[in-house]
Amino acid sequence: MAPLVKVEGLRVTARDERWRDNVIVQDVSFEVQPGEVVALIGESGSGKTTIALSLMGYARSGARIAGGSILFDGRNVLGMTQRELSSLRGSKIAYVPQSAAASFNPARPLLKQVIESAQLHRVMSQADAEAKAVSLFHELVLPDPQRVGERFPHQVSGGQLQRLLAAMALVTDPKLVIFDEPTTALDVTTQIEVLRVFKKAIRERGTTAVYVSHDLAVVAQLANRIIVLRDGAIREVDTTARILTEPKNEYTKSLLAAAEPLVRTATIDALQATSAPPVIEVKSVLAGYGVVNREGIPAMPVLRDVSLTIKSGTTLGVIGESGCGKSTLARVIAGLLPAARGEIMLNGVKLPLSAAERTRDQLRRVQIVFQTADTALNPARPIRRILGRPLEFYHGLSGDKQRRRVAELLDMVRLPAKMADRYPNELSGGQKQRVNLARALAAEPALMLCDEVTSALDTVVVAAILDLLAELQRELGVAYLFISHDLSTIKAVCDEVMILYAGQMMEHGSRSALRQRPLHPYSNLLISSVPELRQGWLDGINETVLKEASAGVARPARGEACSFFERCSVRIPGRCDVEPTPLRQLSKGARIRCQRTEKELIELGAPSGCQY
Known part of the structure; x- marks a missing residue:
């Protein structure tokens, strides 16, 4: 049987700030048979998405397909005109991106957007396209499939929106579907439902698919074969079963090892036994958004009667689905969102609920590390200035003393001193997150509020960040409130775990007790x-x-x-x-x-x- 996709010697280059061409995909060759699901696995920068987009004859801004050949259904994709490529994309090859929320127009009903490609390519009438879409809504187990298309994007959940994106891709009956990290941004409970309906649709339709991911556990449920990529080159290709049980390449082995994080908590028995007050104690906090009524309840309550304690040198993990109140809890402790009720104690002393009312020393001792380093770091400032600001504000350091301390902070997070003169856009995702951590450490805090600090990173980078956090805790005795929706990460770094649901604590205990x-x-x-x-x-x-x-x-x-x-x-x-x-x-x-x-x-x- 002839392969549906045949890639030979694919080479993709990208132009940097100095207009130099750098090779980002080099000599990649593989085939995809009809009805097969092939996964492209690797960390950020490995070339996964670049290769997947190349199958449609597309290269992102600043990049170009510089060599090789791509045959799709016997046709040379790289030899097609723009008109032929436009006819191919969305019709014969469909693409399901990572972020469903960013893919839909918030001002248009969902059904009109789902059938858009069918109308654009004139593969069926509007009535037939709408009937086909509703059939797909049933197939993808969407609630109220007859009427869900009348809603707007903000009126459905993230998991439902991701399934609607799949319906948009499948409505034209494409020969190939490219799934690009379609469940990465979803909570585990939402992910399980989306994966189940995706697998059912692929199996029943005999869909040929290329699945891009850095999550081996997800890929193991869907893929027939796995292609392991690193630095734009193929490191290993084999069946899913062989990759999982008998990997040959050292990089593949490192990916498998990173998928099962090691426990990294420090020895804390002595610290827990001490009579010293906790670093932070939260008592019966109620918090939310909007106007607070006479009973002290916000118009949109998020946290209800939440209490916790964290001792020096220990880590409390907070886990739950999106919207459960995890990030709100961090904002309340930091004083960015004053609680409507309750108390927050820092080393036994009551903290003002609002950051605006806290002393400089109280602000220094509680630092928050945000999820996305891209938005947390000022792109117009070099790393030296980003780290220098808290040193000046909290410790009055300037000149040579500040420069020496910046170098120490970079060393502390395992970055070379030369990084001080670079800007955020010159750093990788893992490097930016390390700078984010260094900025919090510059204050010399007693407590760090880590809000999903590894959720946007690949497994290998996550492992390095978790190692770093554990090492810093052993050396500095800093306490962490570690927020995540990833249980494997919580398992790796936390001494105690609090499970939140809709703003309520459901279960709270030591990691071993929950296990x-x-x-x-x-x-x-x-x-x-x-x-x-x-x-x-x-x-x-x-x-x-x-x-x-x-x-x-x-x-x-x-x-x-x-x-x-x-x-x-x-x-x-x-x-x-x-x-x-x-x-x-x-x-x-x-x-x-x-x-x-x-x-x-x-x-x-x-x-x-x-x-x-």
Whole structure:
């Protein structure tokens, strides 16, 4: 059988600021057979997306396809005219990008956007295209498939928007679909549902696909073969089973190792046993957005009765789906969003709730590291100035003293001193995040609020950042509040874990306590939704997990009732949705917010062997 795609000697170059051509894809050759799913795996800069886009005869701004050949269905893509390429894209080859939110026009109904390519290429009438789209909505398990197309992008969830993007790609019955990191930005519970419907659609349609990702566990569920890339060149090609069990290339082995993060926490028994007050203590915080009423409740409450403590040299992980209040919690502790109710204590001393009312020393001791270094670092300032600003503000350092300290900070985050004269756009994603960490460390804080600091990074870079954080904690004794939606990362760096859902704490305990038996139904859902690094995991997921994962987005409950009620498989109608939910102390040492007793939850099937 002739391959649908045949790439030989592909070479792509990109022009830098000095107008020099740099090779970013070099001598890449591979084939994709009809009905096959081939994954392109590698870290940022490996050439994954560049190669995938080349299959459509497209190169991003500043880049060009400089050599090689690409045959698609027997036709030479690189020899096509612009008109022929326009006819090919969206019709015969469809592309599903990473960010669904950025792909839709917020001012147009979803159905009109989904059928746009079918109308543009005139492959069917509008009525037929609308009927086909609704059929795809059913196939992709979208809620209310007959009417979801009438909604606008902001009226559906992220997972639903990603499935609508897949419908847009499939509406013309393309011969090849390119999936470019389509689940990377999704929470694990949303990802599991999207992956399931993607796999079902691919399998039932016999779709030929190229799947771009840096997540081997996700790729293992979908791909027949894996192509491992690094620095624009192929390092290894083999079946998915062989790559996962018998990798030959050292880089492939490093990717597999990075997919299973090692525990990096420091020895903290002595620190936990001390009688010294916690670095930070949050007591019964209620916070949100909008006007606060007479009862002290914001118009849009986000956090409700949240309490926590973090001791020196330890890490508390906060995990949950998007919208659960993780980042709001960090903003409240930092004083960027004053709490409507509750107290925040720093080393036993009450902190003003607003950053504007805190002393310079109080501001210094609590630092926040934001998720996206690209937006957190001023692109118009060199790294020396970015790091120098907190040194001047908090410590009054200038001149030679400041320059020496900048060099020390760069060394602390394992960056060479010459980086001081560079600008953010001259650094890689991992390097920018290290500068982000160095800026927080410049203040010499007691607590660092790490808000999704690894979520935008590849697995190999994530491993390096996690190693760095653990090393800094051992050397400096700094405490971390580590926010993430990635359970493997939380497992690697955190001593204690708090699980949030719709602004409520659902379960809170040591990492080992949650690993023994995650009793809360939501804790179990989160842990059960993390893809395992083996083939067949997606097909063997428990039906209860699938039902809870697809039940919808988190919605705050009325009063003090349970927010997880609508999705919970063990709910008690008339109690869970009406009565205040009690906090229970479990025999393993963790706390849980649930109407069910520990004995009831165990009898109802909380899995004792679930690995956290």
